[in-house]
Amino acid sequence: MKNNSSSFHLIFNTINLFLVSLLIGCFGGDRGDLEYSQGEIIRIPSSIGEGLYQTKCSSCHGALESSAKIGRTFAQIKSAIQSGSIPAMNGASLQALTDEEIQAIADALDKSIPQGSSNGLKYNQIIGGRAYLASKFTEIFNSSSNSTITNKINTFKNKPGFLGGKCPHLELCSGTRGDQQQPDADAGIHPLASVTRRGFITKACQEILSVNTAVINALSKAGLASSSPGNEANMQLLFSTMNPTTVYESAASTGLITLHNQAISDHGFTNFRAWRMVIYTICISPTFEAI
């Protein structure tokens, strides 16, 4: 058992080294999945057009909502401005409108602008605080309420440190008083907490999964047993149980299956220990802490 544990920690350390180098380069990209761009034409948003309408058109044509010019197109508006046939539209203020601004006014008058597809919007993933992760650890790894696992989870949950954001001082977040409050476990995540946070989570996964019961509980939660084969169907069950907010892709299964199989074939692991390796890999992946 001692040898197993040493070997387990050696592998953990190896994986962690890889992860540190990988994480730095992997997570700064775009979501790329929203579908709200304005098609091929880069338009000034219609909200700007509404402002332009209010300042330059509403005195004659009334409020936008009840404007007599609802539905007027870019060409119609531009023609009206340029024709000179409408004295009130001959002023410098209207003549100075750019095509983009006229288009924005037309867009404001036409709420049925078709929306195209887009890529590239940046966003910050929502990640859970310590309380969230502790509850997730409990749910996945400690359904049997094992006291050793409970202690390890609580050690993680109660770690003081720069992991959270503001906490109302009267919530007595960590039992201290005054203005020196430690932030609550589920307070917002401070951006500077990343390195400490990653260390705590990695350590927690390592500590918890060093208890065999935690591995058995995770497998059981996914409907698996320690003797279950490391095939695609089982990988999907495990992955989806541990990361329900991340869609499982077969590409990931290939990696997990290979990890499982190579742990056995190349390193002499038992099937159970190979599962532990797979579970640990999922546990320390950023998707595990994402809400």
Added chain:
Amino acid sequence: MKFKRLLTTLLLMSFNAFALDMSNVGVFTRCYSHITQKFPPSNLSQLNAVKNGLDPITACLQIFDMANFAKNTSMLTNTNNQTAKDVLKTMHNLHYSWFDTNFFPEIQNQIIRNTGNVFDTSAPAAYFTKALFDAASPVTNVLAGTTSYRLIRANNNPTNSPWNNIPLGDYIFTNVNFAGTGELLGMEVTAVNDTMNFTFDENQNPPESIISGTLTYNRHFGGGVLGLQPYLLQSVQSTVLNPSPDGGVKTHRKWSRAVFNDILCRELPVVREVDGDPFVSSTSSITFRNSAACVKCHTSMDRMAGVVRGVQYTERAGKFFNLGHSAFIKQRTIDKPDADIFPIEPDIDFGKRPTKGRLYYRTHNGVLVNKAVINIQDLADQIIAEDAMFVCMAKRYYKFFTGIDVDVGDIGDPNHVYLTAEEVAVRDIVIDLGRDLKKHKNPRLLIEDILRRPEYKKSNSNVGGFL
């Protein structure tokens, strides 16, 4: 090496589930985790209902609605329901995070401990929390009236002072009502002019001189959260006992800057170059008035601050600067006539003149809002008449639930940072959500609208934001 490649592949692949919709269980899990900050237990009835076909957002809203306040109260219906407490805490702490300043000032280098003993720093957030969980309280109440709330927590009547742990019997105030501590359960209305009686040994050494009296600590100045004692204390942040604004060098601009940030989601400058130009004075002795770049910010924040010009702290009592190191806000007596609210030279009587000010900013769509206001409530009314507060709330809830933070500033300003088409498009969505909120006045409905948006169902394809 093979093992290294394997891990690389594994990690990269697991983070590239772009544009995929989650399962219903995934959507429910995300939503439950969002609103409770906990992972859903497998025996949760709503989770099992989702597995049997219930719409995941409907199921999640059942959880959310557990935190609704009981009718005619501002308390959880069932204060023993841990899930309800989790939801309430999550959303209240979210609202609390919207306020830029979350501490009481130090005055004359003294921590005002007694203020921290009777006021909760998160009290301003209670206005948003009430609007969210009290169906009878429209969101416009956030900026309406003179109602003050005291948060009700698990230990609602602590016998020791929460800030510095002094037993009630030893406390300087004989009838103090300490702020509650622990888990949040709701809130209650407090009287506008609550008082505390004090008995105070001035010298603390023989010969003793006992002073006693009454201190008013809970005056409200109108405008909902804007005129709330804890909000004024945290946002005015004056470090001197009796600030004397002169409308030029000295004015309560920290407060107005906070209002732009906390309520309107706007950072200064909030007007364009051309809007500040008329207020530049090359002859003024006030340095910032000589510069167009400086005036561009001051013309908005300094003029808004005119409505809190009379703010000062409670009277000094005893030899120390205040009782038990307290500070509470009161209004200076107005005994001087009207004058320019943005004087070119310092006005020594500025703080004694009527509380006039001006709301001056460009909206998200570039319209110049330029309204005279006569006090905090009038300012609040003018803010409510515009879209900005509602758009701001939509922006913040949208960010909380999607991770996407949109720019609701005046992007038509030539000096404004360029936004991509995608950013503009999502911004328009949020603006529409805000305008809807302005119509229905129900933040809970706003949240439902966000949760039912297609982007909320997208898989966790990218886990950025922490490296």
